[in-house]
Amino acid sequence: MKAKIIIIVLIAICVNKFVYSQTIDCLKDFEFLVKKIQSDYPGYNDKVTSTNRAELTILEKQIKQKITNYPDSCGYYLNEYTDFFKDHHLRVNRIWRRNDQQPEIMNVSTYGKNLYVNVDSLQEATKNAKGIEGVWEGFRQTFVVTRDGEKYVGVVVKNNGWKSGQVLYEFVPVNDTVFDVINYSLIKDRKPNNTKASLHLSGKIIENHDDTKFVRKSGSDILDKALLYSYIAVYPNGSNTYPVAMYLNDSTFYLRIPNFGDDESNEVVIRHWDEIIKRPNLIIDIRNNGGGQDNYYQELAKIIYTKPYESKGVEWYASKDNIKLFEDAMKKGEISGGEEGMKRTQTLVDAMKKNVGGFVTLPYSAGENDISERDSVYPMPRNVGIIINEGNASSAEQFLLAAKESDKVILFGNCNTAGVLDYSNITSTPLPSNSYQLWCPMTRSKRLPENPIDNIGIAPDVIIPFPATEQLYDKLDNWVYFVKNYLELLNEKK
Numbered sequence: 001m002k003a004k005i006i007i008i009v010l011i012a013i014c015v016n017k018f019v020y021s022q023t024i025d026c027l028k029d030f031e032f033l034v035k036k037i038q039s040d041y042p043g044y045n046d047k048v049t050s051t052n053r054a055e056l057t058i059l060e061k062q063i064k065q066k067i068t069n070y071p072d073s074c075g076y077y078l079n080e081y082t083d084f085f086k087d088h089h090l091r092v093n094r095i096w097r098r099n100d101q102q103p104e105i106m107n108v109s110t111y112g113k114n115l116y117v118n119v120d121s122l123q124e125a126t127k128n129a130k131g132i133e134g135v136w137e138g139f140r141q142t143f144v145v146t147r148d149g150e151k152y153v154g155v156v157v158k159n160n161g162w163k164s165g166q167v168l169y170e171f172v173p174v175n176d177t178v179f180d181v182i183n184y185s186l187i188k189d190r191k192p193n194n195t196k197a198s199l200h201l202s203g204k205i206i207e208n209h210d211d212t213k214f215v216r217k218s219g220s221d222i223l224d225k226a227l228l229y230s231y232i233a234v235y236p237n238g239s240n241t242y243p244v245a246m247y248l249n250d251s252t253f254y255l256r257i258p259n260f261g262d263d264e265s266n267e268v269v270i271r272h273w274d275e276i277i278k279r280p281n282l283i284i285d286i287r288n289n290g291g292g293q294d295n296y297y298q299e300l301a302k303i304i305y306t307k308p309y310e311s312k313g314v315e316w317y318a319s320k321d322n323i324k325l326f327e328d329a330m331k332k333g334e335i336s337g338g339e340e341g342m343k344r345t346q347t348l349v350d351a352m353k354k355n356v357g358g359f360v361t362l363p364y365s366a367g368e369n370d371i372s373e374r375d376s377v378y379p380m381p382r383n384v385g386i387i388i389n390e391g392n393a394s395s396a397e398q399f400l401l402a403a404k405e406s407d408k409v410i411l412f413g414n415c416n417t418a419g420v421l422d423y424s425n426i427t428s429t430p431l432p433s434n435s436y437q438l439w440c441p442m443t444r445s446k447r448l449p450e451n452p453i454d455n456i457g458i459a460p461d462v463i464i465p466f467p468a469t470e471q472l473y474d475k476l477d478n479w480v481y482f483v484k485n486y487l488e489l490l491n492e493k494k
Helices: 002-040 053-069 071-083 119-124 221-231 264-271 296-302 322-332 336-355 395-403 478-494
Strands: 091-094 135-139 143-149 151-160 167-173 179-181 193-200 205-208 212-216 244-247 251-258 281-285 316-319 383-387 409-413 425-429 436-445
Touching: 002 071, 002 322, 002 436, 053 071, 071 091, 071 436, 091 296, 119 135, 143 167, 143 212, 167 193, 212 221, 212 395, 251 478, 264 296, 281 296, 281 395, 281 478, 316 425, 322 336, 383 395, 383 478, 395 409, 409 478
Parallel strands: 251 281, 281 383, 383 409
Antiparallel strands: 091 436, 135 143, 135 212, 143 151, 151 167, 167 179, 179 193, 193 205, 205 212, 244 251, 316 436, 425 436
């Protein structure tokens, strides 16, 4: 009996030590978070005023007590503090690790071996086939399906993070057009996961169910991509992730741009440029586009431009840590733009050092009038309808501000956008426990304080009376046809 009591006491002591350590770690994280936001957040002095400073002080005390009582809810309480500032760019998230070790990346996938495939020969032999063997191309991935003994396997031709010849998929026939799929990994000891795939349009399209779609390469790149972009998935992935470019009729072209996270948003416009500028009406559907980078909507901006306009830029908050972030990035070679990018960054750092605690405009543009002007105004499209919703934020909202300056543009929707734009250019900093990281903006918009966007958003010009489509997939809905009819009727009056 005494031995049992001793064991119970020892367990209780260990648990108490763990809880105490957890509490101390979280309190240190919270203290660091408070100081970091005070010193580096460009919106701090805008949002903490004499009228709410006492409220913030009370909140800090309350959160410390909550952490002491419930240390296992640390992340929740850290975000309770950032929520006070009502800025979705300012947030804390957990740093997840797999056993605190970097996974081992192998040269051979968990399938067990690599395979050499003559891609050109296979493409020629299967370009008109109806079965699964062939060369398949998607938005960001190309692979071949070939036999390995009695198995059909998907071998990488192009895929980010993979090398040619590595086996990504195994396809197990259920019938002639449906397959069970085993997805292999390059991470050692990771178990494969399973899904399904199916062939459509007499073998011209293969869908990975609830994920994405691929077109069989036939030798005509234009034909293949036109089919890929226009094909409506039978098993869509439930979100607005597919870029779509298609003409609805002779007068209206439709673009769906799901994000500004990479150059695909520019490339899809370039690919269909001639088709777009031949039609009087253009629909740009950016529902659920949460942003990315401003340089990824520049091709769209060219098409809709009509006249010079004043463009409010940003000013950088010259805190000591923000200066150090730039200096460390330059030392590590992390500045984009080559020599010119390094020169611009050094000029900005020099200006920040002269005004620590204040705001700095990038010196290269300090003498300019913030006037945005382009070389060309395209006669068509004459009318541009942009479909928006509450999922639009950050760079998507910046695009909309530029779009609203155009005489061609009308915004359509049934609510305002998210309102996440005033403080931007976010960077991450790990908290002392290294279990969480703070995402904090470095810049403030020059629109402030007169024209804020945060927690307000951008309103549509025309309210769409239909209910919002909960699952957009890659399909056209009645919102698209409403905008199409509106623009075409508008065009008749011009």
